[in-house]
Amino acid sequence: MITGDQLLIKQINKSIVLNTIRKKGIISRADLANITGLNKSTVSSLVDELIKDGFVEEEGPGESKGGRKPIMLMINSLAGCVVGIDLDVNYILVILTDILANILWQKRINLKIGEEKEDIIGKIIDLIDEAISNSPKTVKGVLGIGIGVPGITDYKRGIVLKAPNLKWENVELKKIIEEKFHLNVYIDNEANTGAIAEKWFGVGKNARNFVYVSAGIGIGTGIIINNELYRGSFGLAGEMGHMTIDINDHLCSCGNRGCWENYASEKSLFSYIKEKLESGEKDEYLKIDDLDKLDINDIIDIAEKGSSLAKRSIEEISRNLSIGIVNIVNTFNPDLVIVGNTLSGIGDYLLKMIREYIDSKCLVSRYNDVAVEISKLGMLDRAIGAVTLVISELFSYPGL
Numbered sequence: 234m235i236t237g238d239q240l241l242i243k244q245i246n247k248s249i250v251l252n253t254i255r256k257k258g259i260i261s262r263a264d265l266a267n268i269t270g271l272n273k274s275t276v277s278s279l280v281d282e283l284i285k286d287g288f289v290e291e292e293g294p295g296e297s298k299g300g301r302k303p304i305m306l307m308i309n310s311l312a313g314c315v316v317g318i319d320l321d322v323n324y325i326l327v328i329l330t331d332i333l334a335n336i337l338w339q340k341r342i343n344l345k346i347g348e349e350k351e352d353i354i355g356k357i358i359d360l361i362d363e364a365i366s367n368s369p370k371t372v373k374g375v376l377g378i379g380i381g382v383p384g385i386t387d388y389k390r391g392i393v394l395k396a397p398n399l400k401w402e403n404v405e406l407k408k409i410i411e412e413k414f415h416l417n418v419y420i421d422n423e424a425n426t427g428a429i430a431e432k433w434f435g436v437g438k439n440a441r442n443f444v445y446v447s448a449g450i451g452i453g454t455g456i457i458i459n460n461e462l463y464r465g466s467f468g469l470a471g472e473m474g475h476m477t478i479d480i481n482d483h484l485c486s487c488g489n490r491g492c493w494e495n496y497a498s499e500k501s502l503f504s505y506i507k508e509k510l511e512s513g514e515k516d517e518y519l520k521i522d523d524l525d526k527l528d529i530n531d532i533i534d535i536a537e538k539g540s541s542l543a544k545r546s547i548e549e550i551s552r553n554l555s556i557g558i559v560n561i562v563n564t565f566n567p568d569l570v571i572v573g574n575t576l577s578g579i580g581d582y583l584l585k586m587i588r589e590y591i592d593s594k595c596l597v598s599r600y601n602d603v604a605v606e607i608s609k610l611g612m613l614d615r616a617i618g619a620v621t622l623v624i625s626e627l628f629s630y631p632g633l
Protein backbone atom coordinates (compact mmCIF):
# COMPACT_ATOMS: atom_id res chain seq x y z
CA MET A 234 0.00 0.00 0.00
CA ILE A 235 1.22 3.48 -0.86
CA THR A 236 -0.48 6.39 0.85
CA GLY A 237 -1.48 9.78 -0.53
CA ASP A 238 1.41 11.53 1.17
CA GLN A 239 3.91 9.08 -0.30
CA LEU A 240 2.46 9.64 -3.76
CA LEU A 241 2.77 13.39 -3.33
CA ILE A 242 6.38 13.15 -2.15
CA LYS A 243 7.22 10.87 -5.07
CA GLN A 244 5.63 13.35 -7.48
CA ILE A 245 7.64 16.22 -5.97
CA ASN A 246 10.88 14.21 -6.18
CA LYS A 247 10.12 13.23 -9.76
CA SER A 248 9.63 16.89 -10.63
CA ILE A 249 12.91 17.82 -8.90
CA VAL A 250 14.80 15.13 -10.84
CA LEU A 251 13.24 16.14 -14.15
CA ASN A 252 13.95 19.86 -13.59
CA THR A 253 17.54 19.16 -12.54
CA ILE A 254 18.12 17.25 -15.79
CA ARG A 255 16.55 20.16 -17.72
CA LYS A 256 18.70 22.79 -16.00
CA LYS A 257 21.93 20.78 -16.37
CA GLY A 258 21.26 19.74 -19.96
CA ILE A 259 23.15 16.47 -19.58
CA ILE A 260 23.90 14.69 -16.30
CA SER A 261 24.68 11.25 -14.82
CA ARG A 262 22.54 9.44 -12.22
CA ALA A 263 25.31 9.84 -9.65
CA ASP A 264 25.50 13.62 -10.13
CA LEU A 265 21.69 13.81 -9.99
CA ALA A 266 21.82 12.13 -6.58
CA ASN A 267 24.55 14.54 -5.42
CA ILE A 268 22.74 17.67 -6.56
CA THR A 269 19.24 16.73 -5.40
CA GLY A 270 20.31 15.06 -2.14
CA LEU A 271 18.08 12.07 -2.97
CA ASN A 272 19.61 8.64 -2.46
CA LYS A 273 20.92 6.76 -5.49
CA SER A 274 18.25 4.06 -5.56
CA THR A 275 15.44 6.67 -5.41
CA VAL A 276 17.05 8.60 -8.28
CA SER A 277 17.44 5.41 -10.30
CA SER A 278 13.83 4.36 -9.91
CA LEU A 279 12.51 7.87 -10.68
CA VAL A 280 14.76 8.10 -13.74
CA ASP A 281 13.51 4.70 -14.92
CA GLU A 282 9.94 5.99 -14.70
CA LEU A 283 10.82 9.22 -16.52
CA ILE A 284 12.47 7.18 -19.29
CA LYS A 285 9.41 4.92 -19.50
CA ASP A 286 7.16 8.04 -19.66
CA GLY A 287 9.26 9.29 -22.59
CA PHE A 288 10.47 12.49 -20.89
CA VAL A 289 14.11 11.45 -20.41
CA GLU A 290 16.52 9.55 -22.63
CA GLU A 291 19.93 7.99 -22.15
CA GLU A 292 22.79 9.44 -24.09
CA GLY A 293 26.14 7.62 -24.73
CA PRO A 294 28.67 7.30 -21.89
CA GLY A 295 30.13 10.47 -20.34
CA GLU A 296 33.55 11.19 -18.80
CA SER A 297 34.63 8.76 -16.14
CA LYS A 298 35.60 10.09 -12.71
CA GLY A 299 37.44 6.84 -12.08
CA GLY A 300 35.81 3.48 -12.76
CA ARG A 301 33.10 2.79 -15.31
CA LYS A 302 32.01 5.62 -17.66
CA PRO A 303 28.52 6.76 -16.53
CA ILE A 304 25.46 6.70 -18.81
CA MET A 305 24.35 10.30 -19.27
CA LEU A 306 20.73 11.51 -19.11
CA MET A 307 19.01 14.22 -21.14
CA ILE A 308 15.50 15.54 -21.60
CA ASN A 309 13.85 13.93 -24.60
CA SER A 310 12.79 17.23 -26.15
CA LEU A 311 10.47 15.41 -28.53
CA ALA A 312 8.47 13.87 -25.70
CA GLY A 313 5.70 16.09 -26.99
CA CYS A 314 4.85 19.38 -28.72
CA VAL A 315 3.22 22.54 -27.43
CA VAL A 316 1.30 25.29 -29.22
CA GLY A 317 1.78 28.89 -28.09
CA ILE A 318 -0.16 31.95 -29.20
CA ASP A 319 0.77 35.57 -28.77
CA LEU A 320 -2.43 37.49 -29.41
CA ASP A 321 -1.74 41.18 -29.76
CA VAL A 322 -3.91 44.10 -30.80
CA ASN A 323 -2.69 44.05 -34.41
CA TYR A 324 -1.31 40.56 -34.99
CA ILE A 325 -1.49 36.90 -33.96
CA LEU A 326 1.72 34.90 -33.68
CA VAL A 327 1.53 31.13 -33.30
CA ILE A 328 4.47 28.86 -32.56
CA LEU A 329 4.83 25.10 -32.26
CA THR A 330 7.67 23.96 -29.99
CA ASP A 331 9.11 20.88 -28.37
CA ILE A 332 9.01 20.55 -24.57
CA LEU A 333 12.13 22.71 -24.20
CA ALA A 334 10.45 25.56 -26.14
CA ASN A 335 12.64 25.05 -29.22
CA ILE A 336 10.65 26.39 -32.12
CA LEU A 337 9.59 23.78 -34.69
CA TRP A 338 7.20 25.92 -36.72
CA GLN A 339 5.77 29.45 -36.55
CA LYS A 340 3.38 31.76 -38.37
CA ARG A 341 2.29 35.34 -37.89
CA ILE A 342 -0.75 37.08 -39.35
CA ASN A 343 -1.71 40.73 -39.08
CA LEU A 344 -5.03 41.90 -37.65
CA LYS A 345 -6.84 45.05 -38.63
CA ILE A 346 -7.48 47.36 -35.68
CA GLY A 347 -11.12 46.92 -34.65
CA GLU A 348 -11.60 43.46 -36.13
CA GLU A 349 -14.61 41.55 -34.69
CA LYS A 350 -13.99 39.25 -31.73
CA GLU A 351 -15.58 36.25 -33.51
CA ASP A 352 -13.30 36.74 -36.52
CA ILE A 353 -10.20 36.95 -34.34
CA ILE A 354 -11.15 33.78 -32.42
CA GLY A 355 -11.80 32.04 -35.76
CA LYS A 356 -8.31 32.99 -36.89
CA ILE A 357 -6.79 31.72 -33.63
CA ILE A 358 -8.54 28.37 -34.14
CA ASP A 359 -7.33 28.13 -37.76
CA LEU A 360 -3.75 28.89 -36.68
CA ILE A 361 -3.85 26.25 -33.92
CA ASP A 362 -5.16 23.75 -36.48
CA GLU A 363 -2.30 24.61 -38.80
CA ALA A 364 0.27 24.34 -35.99
CA ILE A 365 -1.05 20.91 -34.96
CA SER A 366 -0.99 19.67 -38.56
CA ASN A 367 2.68 20.70 -38.70
CA SER A 368 3.65 18.83 -35.53
CA PRO A 369 6.21 16.04 -35.90
CA LYS A 370 5.77 12.54 -34.49
CA THR A 371 6.47 12.66 -30.75
CA VAL A 372 5.96 10.31 -27.80
CA LYS A 373 2.87 12.04 -26.45
CA GLY A 374 1.72 14.28 -29.32
CA VAL A 375 0.45 17.82 -28.66
CA LEU A 376 0.44 18.37 -24.88
CA GLY A 377 -1.43 21.65 -24.66
CA ILE A 378 -2.04 25.17 -25.86
CA GLY A 379 -0.99 28.42 -24.17
CA ILE A 380 -2.38 31.81 -25.14
CA GLY A 381 -1.12 35.24 -24.09
CA VAL A 382 -3.69 38.03 -24.45
CA PRO A 383 -3.35 41.83 -24.20
CA GLY A 384 -5.68 42.32 -21.27
CA ILE A 385 -6.57 41.23 -17.75
CA THR A 386 -7.41 37.57 -17.38
CA ASP A 387 -8.86 35.18 -14.85
CA TYR A 388 -5.98 32.74 -15.13
CA LYS A 389 -7.65 29.91 -13.21
CA ARG A 390 -10.83 29.92 -15.28
CA GLY A 391 -9.17 31.04 -18.51
CA ILE A 392 -11.42 34.03 -19.05
CA VAL A 393 -10.31 37.27 -20.69
CA LEU A 394 -11.96 39.73 -18.28
CA LYS A 395 -11.11 42.85 -20.22
CA ALA A 396 -8.83 43.58 -23.14
CA PRO A 397 -9.38 47.33 -23.63
CA ASN A 398 -7.40 47.67 -26.84
CA LEU A 399 -9.30 44.74 -28.42
CA LYS A 400 -12.61 45.86 -26.84
CA TRP A 401 -13.10 42.35 -25.38
CA GLU A 402 -14.99 41.73 -22.16
CA ASN A 403 -15.60 38.41 -20.34
CA VAL A 404 -14.52 36.14 -23.18
CA GLU A 405 -14.37 32.47 -22.13
CA LEU A 406 -11.39 31.78 -24.35
CA LYS A 407 -10.15 28.66 -22.53
CA LYS A 408 -13.54 26.99 -22.80
CA ILE A 409 -13.91 27.87 -26.50
CA ILE A 410 -10.47 26.51 -27.42
CA GLU A 411 -10.71 23.41 -25.20
CA GLU A 412 -14.06 22.44 -26.68
CA LYS A 413 -12.57 22.71 -30.14
CA PHE A 414 -9.31 20.81 -29.58
CA HIS A 415 -9.83 18.67 -26.42
CA LEU A 416 -6.38 19.69 -25.13
CA ASN A 417 -5.33 21.54 -21.96
CA VAL A 418 -5.52 25.28 -22.59
CA TYR A 419 -3.94 28.04 -20.49
CA ILE A 420 -4.79 31.73 -20.88
CA ASP A 421 -2.70 34.50 -19.36
CA ASN A 422 -1.93 38.16 -19.77
CA GLU A 423 0.75 38.72 -22.43
CA ALA A 424 3.08 40.57 -20.07
CA ASN A 425 2.89 37.61 -17.68
CA THR A 426 3.77 35.22 -20.51
CA GLY A 427 6.67 37.52 -21.44
CA ALA A 428 7.96 37.46 -17.86
CA ILE A 429 7.64 33.66 -17.62
CA ALA A 430 9.53 33.24 -20.91
CA GLU A 431 12.34 35.48 -19.67
CA LYS A 432 12.50 33.53 -16.39
CA TRP A 433 12.69 30.10 -18.03
CA PHE A 434 14.57 30.80 -21.24
CA GLY A 435 15.67 34.45 -21.46
CA VAL A 436 17.80 37.14 -19.81
CA GLY A 437 15.83 36.75 -16.55
CA LYS A 438 17.01 33.15 -15.96
CA ASN A 439 19.36 34.12 -13.12
CA ALA A 440 17.43 37.09 -11.70
CA ARG A 441 15.43 36.38 -8.53
CA ASN A 442 13.33 39.56 -8.72
CA PHE A 443 12.61 41.28 -12.01
CA VAL A 444 9.94 43.18 -13.88
CA TYR A 445 9.23 42.54 -17.55
CA VAL A 446 7.78 45.58 -19.34
CA SER A 447 5.78 44.71 -22.42
CA ALA A 448 5.84 48.00 -24.31
CA GLY A 449 3.76 47.58 -27.45
CA ILE A 450 0.48 49.16 -28.57
CA GLY A 451 -0.27 49.38 -24.83
CA ILE A 452 1.92 48.65 -21.81
CA GLY A 453 1.70 45.70 -19.43
CA THR A 454 4.14 44.36 -16.87
CA GLY A 455 4.92 40.89 -15.58
CA ILE A 456 6.42 40.74 -12.10
CA ILE A 457 8.74 37.97 -10.92
CA ILE A 458 9.27 37.90 -7.15
CA ASN A 459 11.46 35.19 -5.58
CA ASN A 460 11.65 33.39 -8.92
CA GLU A 461 7.85 33.14 -9.19
CA LEU A 462 5.32 35.14 -11.17
CA TYR A 463 3.44 37.48 -8.83
CA ARG A 464 -0.24 37.44 -9.75
CA GLY A 465 -1.81 39.39 -6.88
CA SER A 466 -4.91 38.43 -4.90
CA PHE A 467 -7.17 37.87 -7.89
CA GLY A 468 -4.53 37.40 -10.58
CA LEU A 469 -4.66 40.97 -11.84
CA ALA A 470 -1.27 42.30 -10.72
CA GLY A 471 0.96 44.06 -13.21
CA GLU A 472 -1.43 46.57 -14.76
CA MET A 473 1.22 49.28 -14.49
CA GLY A 474 0.38 50.54 -17.97
CA HIS A 475 -2.57 52.11 -16.14
CA MET A 476 -0.67 53.82 -13.35
CA THR A 477 -1.46 57.51 -13.42
CA ILE A 478 1.37 59.77 -14.47
CA ASP A 479 -0.74 62.85 -15.32
CA ILE A 480 -4.00 63.35 -13.44
CA ASN A 481 -5.42 65.86 -15.93
CA ASP A 482 -4.74 64.58 -19.38
CA HIS A 483 -5.50 61.85 -21.95
CA LEU A 484 -8.62 59.74 -21.47
CA CYS A 485 -7.55 56.08 -21.45
CA SER A 486 -9.29 52.96 -22.82
CA CYS A 487 -9.63 51.81 -19.16
CA GLY A 488 -11.79 54.85 -18.36
CA ASN A 489 -9.19 56.66 -16.25
CA ARG A 490 -7.08 59.65 -17.24
CA GLY A 491 -3.35 60.08 -17.61
CA CYS A 492 -2.37 56.38 -17.69
CA TRP A 493 1.30 55.66 -18.42
CA GLU A 494 0.52 53.69 -21.59
CA ASN A 495 -0.92 56.81 -23.21
CA TYR A 496 2.50 58.45 -23.01
CA ALA A 497 4.99 55.66 -23.49
CA SER A 498 3.59 53.07 -25.93
CA GLU A 499 3.49 52.49 -29.68
CA LYS A 500 -0.05 53.91 -29.61
CA SER A 501 1.18 57.11 -27.97
CA LEU A 502 4.11 57.43 -30.38
CA PHE A 503 1.63 57.61 -33.23
CA SER A 504 -0.64 60.04 -31.34
CA TYR A 505 2.39 62.29 -30.82
CA ILE A 506 3.25 62.28 -34.55
CA LYS A 507 -0.38 62.80 -35.54
CA GLU A 508 -0.79 65.72 -33.17
CA LYS A 509 2.31 67.44 -34.57
CA LEU A 510 1.21 66.93 -38.21
CA GLU A 511 -2.32 68.13 -37.41
CA SER A 512 -0.96 71.27 -35.82
CA GLY A 513 0.73 72.08 -39.12
CA GLU A 514 4.25 70.68 -38.78
CA LYS A 515 5.68 69.55 -42.12
CA ASP A 516 7.86 66.47 -42.40
CA GLU A 517 9.46 65.17 -45.58
CA TYR A 518 8.89 61.53 -44.60
CA LEU A 519 5.67 61.53 -42.58
CA LYS A 520 2.22 62.26 -44.02
CA ILE A 521 -0.92 62.05 -41.91
CA ASP A 522 -2.77 59.79 -44.38
CA ASP A 523 0.03 57.20 -44.33
CA LEU A 524 0.25 56.82 -40.56
CA ASP A 525 -2.25 53.92 -40.42
CA LYS A 526 0.03 51.83 -42.64
CA LEU A 527 3.15 52.33 -40.51
CA ASP A 528 4.43 50.55 -37.43
CA ILE A 529 7.16 51.36 -34.94
CA ASN A 530 9.85 49.74 -37.11
CA ASP A 531 8.91 52.06 -39.98
CA ILE A 532 9.22 55.06 -37.65
CA ILE A 533 12.66 53.86 -36.53
CA ASP A 534 13.72 53.53 -40.21
CA ILE A 535 12.30 56.97 -41.04
CA ALA A 536 14.13 58.51 -38.07
CA GLU A 537 17.38 57.00 -39.34
CA LYS A 538 16.73 58.51 -42.78
CA GLY A 539 16.70 61.94 -41.12
CA SER A 540 13.09 62.74 -40.18
CA SER A 541 13.21 65.17 -37.29
CA LEU A 542 9.61 64.41 -36.28
CA ALA A 543 10.18 60.64 -36.22
CA LYS A 544 13.32 61.18 -34.18
CA ARG A 545 11.58 63.45 -31.67
CA SER A 546 8.66 61.03 -31.33
CA ILE A 547 11.09 58.24 -30.41
CA GLU A 548 12.88 60.51 -27.93
CA GLU A 549 9.58 61.51 -26.33
CA ILE A 550 8.31 57.94 -25.98
CA SER A 551 11.69 56.65 -24.72
CA ARG A 552 11.75 59.40 -22.08
CA ASN A 553 8.22 58.63 -20.91
CA LEU A 554 8.94 54.92 -20.81
CA SER A 555 12.05 55.64 -18.71
CA ILE A 556 10.03 57.74 -16.23
CA GLY A 557 7.60 54.87 -15.63
CA ILE A 558 10.46 52.40 -15.23
CA VAL A 559 11.98 54.62 -12.53
CA ASN A 560 8.64 54.29 -10.69
CA ILE A 561 8.77 50.52 -11.08
CA VAL A 562 12.32 50.32 -9.71
CA ASN A 563 11.35 52.51 -6.74
CA THR A 564 8.40 50.19 -6.05
CA PHE A 565 9.94 46.73 -6.45
CA ASN A 566 13.71 47.15 -5.99
CA PRO A 567 14.28 44.47 -8.66
CA ASP A 568 17.63 43.00 -9.80
CA LEU A 569 16.60 43.56 -13.39
CA VAL A 570 14.12 45.30 -15.67
CA ILE A 571 13.52 43.71 -19.08
CA VAL A 572 11.92 45.65 -21.92
CA GLY A 573 10.06 43.57 -24.49
CA ASN A 574 7.46 43.93 -27.26
CA THR A 575 7.68 46.36 -30.18
CA LEU A 576 9.30 49.34 -28.43
CA SER A 577 12.32 47.14 -27.67
CA GLY A 578 13.10 47.65 -31.38
CA ILE A 579 14.39 51.13 -30.45
CA GLY A 580 17.30 49.19 -28.98
CA ASP A 581 20.45 50.79 -27.57
CA TYR A 582 19.10 54.34 -27.65
CA LEU A 583 16.20 53.31 -25.41
CA LEU A 584 18.43 51.26 -23.09
CA LYS A 585 20.80 54.18 -22.65
CA MET A 586 17.99 56.57 -21.80
CA ILE A 587 16.37 54.21 -19.28
CA ARG A 588 19.74 53.71 -17.57
CA GLU A 589 20.35 57.48 -17.47
CA TYR A 590 16.93 58.10 -15.93
CA ILE A 591 17.45 55.38 -13.35
CA ASP A 592 20.89 56.79 -12.50
CA SER A 593 19.67 60.37 -12.15
CA LYS A 594 16.11 60.02 -10.79
CA CYS A 595 15.72 56.74 -8.98
CA LEU A 596 16.01 56.77 -5.19
CA VAL A 597 16.29 53.00 -4.77
CA SER A 598 19.06 52.55 -7.35
CA ARG A 599 21.35 54.88 -5.40
CA TYR A 600 21.75 52.03 -2.92
CA ASN A 601 21.27 48.99 -5.11
CA ASP A 602 22.24 48.67 -8.77
CA VAL A 603 19.54 47.55 -11.15
CA ALA A 604 20.28 46.04 -14.54
CA VAL A 605 18.20 46.94 -17.59
CA GLU A 606 18.05 44.66 -20.61
CA ILE A 607 16.14 44.35 -23.85
CA SER A 608 14.56 40.93 -24.36
CA LYS A 609 16.87 38.69 -26.38
CA LEU A 610 13.99 36.37 -27.23
CA GLY A 611 12.69 39.37 -29.20
CA MET A 612 9.16 39.36 -30.57
CA LEU A 613 8.91 35.62 -29.85
CA ASP A 614 9.12 36.09 -26.08
CA ARG A 615 5.41 36.25 -25.30
CA ALA A 616 4.60 33.26 -27.52
CA ILE A 617 7.41 31.29 -25.84
CA GLY A 618 5.91 32.31 -22.49
CA ALA A 619 2.50 31.02 -23.63
CA VAL A 620 4.17 27.69 -24.42
CA THR A 621 5.87 27.80 -21.02
CA LEU A 622 2.44 27.89 -19.30
CA VAL A 623 2.02 24.33 -20.59
CA ILE A 624 5.66 23.29 -20.13
CA SER A 625 5.80 24.49 -16.51
CA GLU A 626 2.79 22.29 -15.64
CA LEU A 627 4.46 19.35 -17.32
CA PHE A 628 7.69 19.84 -15.38
CA SER A 629 5.80 20.35 -12.09
CA TYR A 630 3.66 17.22 -12.49
CA PRO A 631 5.49 14.90 -14.91
CA GLY A 632 3.47 11.89 -15.92
CA LEU A 633 0.17 13.11 -14.48
Ligand SMILES: [Zn+2]
Nearest residue numbers: 475485487492
Ligand atom coordinates in the same frame (compact mmCIF):
# COMPACT_ATOMS: atom_id res chain seq x y z
ZN1 LIG B 1 -5.72 53.31 -18.39
